Amino acid sequence: MRSFFKIFFAMLLALIIFTIVGVVILLGIIGRSVTPEKVVIAPNGVLVLETSQLYPEQKVANPFGGLKIGPDETPGLYDAVRLIRYAATDDNIKGIYLKTSGNPNGYATNEEIRNALIAFRKAKKFIYAYGEGMSQSGYYMASVADKIYLNPKGGVDFGGFAVQLMFLKGTLEKLDIEPQIFYDGRFKSATEPLRETQMTAANRIQTSAFLDELYGNFLQKIGEIRQIDTAVLHGYANVGLIQEASDALQYKLADGLKYDDEVIDEIRRKLGLKPDDDVNFVSLKKYEKSANYNSGSADSKIALIYAQGSIVSGDSEGPDVISSGQYLKEIRKARLDKDVKAIVFRVNSGGGSALASEVIWRELLLAKKEKPVIVSMGDYAASGGYYISCMADSIFAQPNTLTGSIGVFAVMPNMQGFFKNKLGVTFDGVKTAQYADLGTASRPLTEIEKKFVQNSVDSIYASFKSRVATGRKLDPAIVDSIAQGRVWSGVQAKALGLVDRLGGVDDALACAAKMANLSTYSLNEYPEAQDVVTRFMKQLGGDASAVMIKKELGENYKIYQQIKNVQQMNGEVQARLPFDFQLK
Template sequence: MADTSPAYSYPQKRLSGTKVFFITILSVVIGLFVFFFLLVMLLASIGAMAAGSDKVTKPIVLEIDLRMPILDAPVGPTLFADSPTSIVGIVQSLDRAKTDDQVKGVFIRGESGGLAPASAEELRLAILDFRASGKFVVTHAQGLNSTSVIPYHAISASDEIWLQASTSMATAGLYSQSEFFGGVMEKIDAEPQFIRHGAYKNAVNTYTEEGYTPEHREATESLITSIFDNTVDNIADDRDLPREDVLRLLATAPHSASDALDAGLIDKLGYLEEMKDWIATKAGDEDTVFKSIADYKPKGNFGKPVIAVVEGQGTILPGSGGGDNIFSPTTNMGGDTLAAGLDSIIDDEDVKAVVFRISSGGGSADASDQIMAAVIRVQDAGKPVVISMGQYAASGGYYIAAPADHIVALPQTITGSIGVFGGKIALEGAFAKIGYNIDGIRVGGDYAGAYNVDEPFTEAQLAGYQRTMDNIYNNFVGIVADGRNMPREAVIEVAEGRVWTGEQALERGLVDELGGFDTALRAAKRLAEMDEDADVRIKRFPRAKTREELFNDLFSGTVSTGRDLETLSALINMPEVQNALKAREALSAQGHELKATLPDFLER
């Protein structure tokens, strides 16, 4: 039977407004407590992971392999490889390792894959600084076969240098050579037409001369002699040998491994495997972990004052640039990219000062001016800018540096080259020899088509181009005079397109201090009114692209497969193709007005 009893509704008890208010407040407080508790736990977990990323139960010995090419400054990864090793990266990692109890020492694989003199010098300084912490640095080389003194200079500060007994030591000195196509131009009836400001702006000589001019020879001899003398002094100090003995040993190269041992240039003979066993014993554990320095990152120092680091290396070009190449770590300094990176520092309230690392022989005058103007905007925003010169900071590279608050160069940095050149190689005569002809039609001003390589400049075009070069040079001298607080006459005396070592540049007022990246970092702290030894957080501008971003770039273009791109990259990097590209660039020097010709230090 269905229940027909009447439904009964119990009255709902309602809370007062006051109680609702306090319950709500209590809920918010509990919620905030839970939120912050979870946040603290999350941050602790992240910190533990960050701290534990390098944690192993065994001693660590960091490994530096000099047999592979090393860049000046860090760049992001490529699509096909991780970020390559860099000098600045090594310096920062060794600075962290000094206070890491797990890191017992450093092991170097000797013989260079192409270090510039300043890079070898900065590595040496980092080794000495690391050793001052009481930890060891040892090097093994399976042969020191380069006749250049630079690879040996990079390792001379090691506690011990081992050499494979069956090999030899060819270390002798420095050798630089230049190419001259003046005779070739004459034979093919080509007409080089270049304008330059500065008798020492020697890039022109490659296409107009058959050998060194007196100024070209004087500048090159002075440069490499300064580098050689500084290197010999350092080796003598590192190996505790009289300078005269070092000079004599270099002059009588090559030496057998045993003779090098007797002379005190190396410390032991042995194979790589023997040395690794010896290192493990020295580190205190036969299972010592050998860790690539590329995988040992500097401390993040989150929460510390921020120093911005901007890195520019390679040719200065208009537009974008940097280390975002999907093929290789080959870099350049794009005017748009670096100017945008510097401008982004202005609005970052955490940044107290800037270290701008430059390793460039210059390039485009317009792009150099664009980057230089961005440096001044950062200074106008109240953030001091310190330049750290790497391998080179010449011509356009020096133009960018001149307005900075403080300039630091390594003694063997190649800098200066305050001058300008430009022009073209007119190939009309060469074309005529093979029956090839280019005809053209001009409307408007006579300067239209002035840069065509099929015909020489007209008299009016040459006069117009001269005015352009005059303007660039006068602006360059003015930038240096204002930035360095020097009279124009004093700038002109050290200009003329001449390159100097950092040591020579210091004597002439072009730089303020000698040292590497760490010296520049200390200077930035001083200018930011911080203690030189204070911990800071390094924040890089502009940010390097991740591999995921590079992967997206790959498929946003017209080439659809990585294999095709790898093949193209291999072709582009062939020496024959690179030489052809250099020759093609030389046909018209537009965009390279502030490009310095730097000595090629050969290691053969």
């Protein structure tokens, strides 16, 4: 029997070793097989750009996408911008076919791509836009095209902007859950969904103000290209004139009603091809494998650090997480690299943990003492997103960026009623000090404990305002007046001194190069791409599960995220946007 176990365990050990070695070899083979090959673009190419593609700040790389494992590989926003700009100088690319049936991207993201498309058109190359049913943000992109075509049975949404908020107070009351709420800032409405059944007057004021700004920019930019007065455009929306595709044609929002094959025929004629010739359509993903759009190979470098998502404490990693531990390391890496002469910090965040924001702010402040630090704001750079931006030498935002929201809050739920009345669960215990169990959800806070929490919120709010006053060189009284948790558009923020200039990533990089006295530079992008094995293991873990949840929930994923955010708020002081909203 002893010899049997010796043989058995020896074989088991051999099998384990063989499996590990086999997996490593297999990953190596797969890694080599999926290494992007250089693609040569044939003449008369037409770049296909789909606005239905979600563009994250940084490229979502998937080395196993061709094997249908994990999510599709997605170019980052700045990758897309650089590819479009590169295509403008590429003799093999004659035009762009812009497919605009949907658009999940934010308005500042759209602004970046739209500006690149305008530059492409200035290179005397054509852009044709087509959509079966264009959303407003899809039409915003399409408006730059030489020709806008709609499906004859399709249409375009041109009904104006609207914001809808979800309130959970009634649900919590039914569940017998009391959200104990503490906040600073008259406009700090992040807790409104938990304590109100509708918008407060202050929240309605701030939302109306920035929504009007965003809509004004929308109408102005469309009016400039289509040569229609903004008041006329607003009138179209206000009286509901655009209901059918034919209405868009009648009121000069479209240039024709055609099916996809008819648009392709027109592109074929534009290229001088015969009726039976295939059009050389090139996807953005394919074009990326052919284009050399990265900034040179100069010894002097600029670090471009992408920060997208919710700000949290710890070392977690992910496409929608800005963890203090990870970003402290990334910023420090750029700070200590002598070849990195400047840092551009790209922020697209509605905030999160106030403490994590402070940690990231501190590391950026240290970097600023050694080299220029420029912030480029995306769709959001609000609350904690503004906290980590305010120390920069210069701040760039798009006109339709949402920023500010300088305020903080804390939520500590009392679930005693829920446990006792709904579940029949009660709690008891012992403690060594009077406040040892402060923050437990099994009982309400005492009046003294409530003062402790509010004092903490007040202290962090004061620190936040102090960081802004020092970083932006503003009088503390002025900061207090424009803080209060109020959200501002990029245009408003510039007028108030919270932002220096309106512009995108390219503008921020140009500013960084000028401040560092660089005529040429190469670009280092952070966080750095992970190796094949690490990415593969993540595909099998959290990343894959997140993709599955998104796929199953569809549009309801936003609600799921909001509930997750509420869970993360428990007890920790938050510097977060006043609400999660859907902009129609």
